[in-house]
Amino acid sequence: MQNGTSSDFYDGIRSASGAYKYYCNGQWLETSCGKTLNNQNPCTNQTAYTMQACTQGEVNQIFAAAKAAQKAWARTPLCKRAEALHRVAQLMREHAQPIADCMVKEIAKPSKDALSEVVRSADLVAYTAEEGVRALGENRLLTSDSFPGNTRNKLCMVAKVPLGVVLCIPPFNYPVNLAVSKIAPALMAGNAVVLKPPTQGAIAGVHLTQLFHKAGLPAGLMNLVTGKGSEIGDFLTQHPSVNCISFTGGSTGIAISKKASMVPLQMELGGKDVCIVCSDADLTLAAKHILKGGFSYSGQRCTAVKLVLADKKIADQLVSMLVPMVQGLKVGRPEDNADITPVISESSASFIEGLAQDAKQKGATFLTEYKREGNLIWPTLVDNVNPNMRIAWEEPFGPILPIIRVDGHEPAIQHCNASSLALQGCVFTQDINRAIEVSDAMETGTVQINAAPARGPDHFPFQGFRDSGIGSQGIKNSLEMMVKTKSTVINLPAPSYQMG
Ligand SMILES: NC(=O)C1=CN([C@@H]2O[C@H](COP(=O)(O)OP(=O)(O)OC[C@H]3O[C@@H](n4cnc5c(N)ncnc54)[C@H](OP(=O)(O)O)[C@@H]3O)[C@@H](O)[C@H]2O)C=CC1
Numbered sequence: 001m002q003n004g005t006s007s008d009f010y011d012g013i014r015s016a017s018g019a020y021k022y023y024c025n026g027q028w029l030e031t032s033c034g035k036t037l038n039n040q041n042p043c044t045n046q047t048a049y050t051m052q053a054c055t056q057g058e059v060n061q062i063f064a065a066a067k068a069a070q071k072a073w074a075r076t077p078l079c080k081r082a083e084a085l086h087r088v089a090q091l092m093r094e095h096a097q098p099i100a101d102c103m104v105k106e107i108a109k110p111s112k113d114a115l116s117e118v119v120r121s122a123d124l125v126a127y128t129a130e131e132g133v134r135a136l137g138e139n140r141l142l143t144s145d146s147f148p149g150n151t152r153n154k155l156c157m158v159a160k161v162p163l164g165v166v167l168c169i170p171p172f173n174y175p176v177n178l179a180v181s182k183i184a185p186a187l188m189a190g191n192a193v194v195l196k197p198p199t200q201g202a203i204a205g206v207h208l209t210q211l212f213h214k215a216g217l218p219a220g221l222m223n224l225v226t227g228k229g230s231e232i233g234d235f236l237t238q239h240p241s242v243n244c245i246s247f248t249g250g251s252t253g254i255a256i257s258k259k260a261s262m263v264p265l266q267m268e269l270g271g272k273d274v275c276i277v278c279s280d281a282d283l284t285l286a287a288k289h290i291l292k293g294g295f296s297y298s299g300q301r302c303t304a305v306k307l308v309l310a311d312k313k314i315a316d317q318l319v320s321m322l323v324p325m326v327q328g329l330k331v332g333r334p335e336d337n338a339d340i341t342p343v344i345s346e347s348s349a350s351f352i353e354g355l356a357q358d359a360k361q362k363g364a365t366f367l368t369e370y371k372r373e374g375n376l377i378w379p380t381l382v383d384n385v386n387p388n389m390r391i392a393w394e395e396p397f398g399p400i401l402p403i404i405r406v407d408g409h410e411p412a413i414q415h416c417n418a419s420s421l422a423l424q425g426c427v428f429t430q431d432i433n434r435a436i437e438v439s440d441a442m443e444t445g446t447v448q449i450n451a452a453p454a455r456g457p458d459h460f461p462f463q464g465f466r467d468s469g470i471g472s473q474g475i476k477n478s479l480e481m482m483v484k485t486k487s488t489v490i491n492l493p494a495p496s497y498q499m500g
């Protein structure tokens with residue numbers, strides 16, 4: 001195995017120079033302009049992989065291919081589309097390791113988590129095929145006589161019609177799972193796909209694309225554009241052939257929403273997920289979830305616990321449980337399955353450091369020592385945070401977890417609802433009535449009761465309120481979002497009624 005690539009299964013995806021190619025109309029190609037770009041290994045800040053910087057002309061060709069392929073795909077029976085997705089899922093299981101190896105190298109994801117991301121993604125693709133044949137295979141018939149003044153002379157057949165070409169843009173932290181969570185429903189619903197992977201995570205996307213190629217999807221149906229989002233992004237999102245944008249990432253998504261033309265948008269953006277720990281909480285359970293929720297993949301999850309709002313009555317006890325747990329986390333290399341690995345980039349590490357310094361200057365208590373080497377930041381627990389500190393509101397996307405002590409759950413709810421980010425949140429209490437009272441009052445896309453925030457299982461609806469997004473993901477919701485409604489009305493010469 002070399003560079004995360006195994007055997008001849010991946011033949012053709014790299015040029016003679018070693019740069020990874022882009023994928024258009026069923027072919028792996030090098031850019032005509034000869035321009036390539038590198039991504040970096042977060043552990044070393046050295047080049048991990050090299051890829052094509054696609055030109056606008058190549059993007060035009062990709063959209064032309066996608067548009068043409070989609071017309072035939074829309075006429076492909078649902079059961080055949082499902083079969084194709086099942087083939088992809090099977091290949092994902094068989095070829096999971098090379099994709100996981102790419103993630104270890106380009107996004108420093110611990111190797112076991114990288115592998116489980118691919119397996120989870122295969123399950124997602126297979127589930128989408130199953131859900132799609134049923135959900136899309138069921139259409140409605142309306143009759144006119146239910147509306148006042150009408151008889152039964154009009155029959156309205158309501159069908160679910162593909163949108164056309166779906167532009168899929170996942171973020172670095174789940175370059176495989178958040179790619180297929182867009183691609184699979186798009187294809188199942190009869191659309192073609194243009195995938196623009198994150199630059200950090202792009203080569204996992206290249207390998208993933210090869211699975212669709214090997215699964216025998218028609219040429220042009222699935223395409224891959226590589227290039228820096230800041231350079232090619234606007235051209236992609238504003239392309240006249242785009243019929244839907246499914247995006248996951250940071251505030252870039254807000255800018256895209258403002259610039260995009262009149263196409264359906266699915267935006268999953270940042271989160272500042274709070275964890276409210278009430279005075280009657282099971283603290284062992286809460287501490288376990290705060291640790292996992294706050295620090296898995298070094299806090300680089302939109303659903304990570306990003307602020308603990310602990311009732312003053314139990315805060316000392318909670319903190320005394322958390323400190324040794326945080327200190328016990330293994331810090332190191334993703335290859336060694338460390339719990340805490342380097343964050344994605346130097347600029348991200350510096351941003352996190354800025355939040356830590358601001359909290360320190362404003363009097364927060366550091367329960368664990370802040371330490372950084374390159375992009376590696378030791379897990380940091382910060383107590384006595386107050387709303388004047390940036391970390392009370394901003395999303396670090398790193399292994400630093402602030403705690404605000406609150407007097408009862410009311411101020412915790414107020415803080416949660418005052419945040420511009422409103423993806424998920426959670427509440428720990430052993431009183432079911434209080435759990436419902438608090439979760440009903442929390443204005444976030446999802447509230448977890450007695451568990452840390454999480455997107456999965458992948459068929460659950462997943463959405464953010466306010467600046468955390470628009471639209472809802474989750475397999476069924478994504479399938480529904482990637483079709484439009486078409487009505488065909490049969491006008492009868494005389495009312496017709498079904499006899500019992
Ligand atoms: N709600 C959710 O489900 C999730 C939200 N996030 C959020 O994402 C952020 C971190 O992820 P990150 O990848 O850094 O997010 P970014 O918003 O920086 O990037 C996301 C994707 O958008 C691309 N992109 C960048 N600029 C443009 C543009 N102008 N037009 C089109 N696409 C563009 C990126 O490509 P390139 O890499 O080439 O710049 C990447 O593929 C955090 O804020 C996190 O909370 C992350 C995961 C899940």
Ligand SMILES: O=C(O)[C@H](O)COP(=O)(O)O
Pocket residue numbers: 173174178300301302303304453454455456
């Ligand atoms: O990008 C993210 O952080 C994910 O959408 C969160 O997924 P998870 O809750 O399954 O880790």
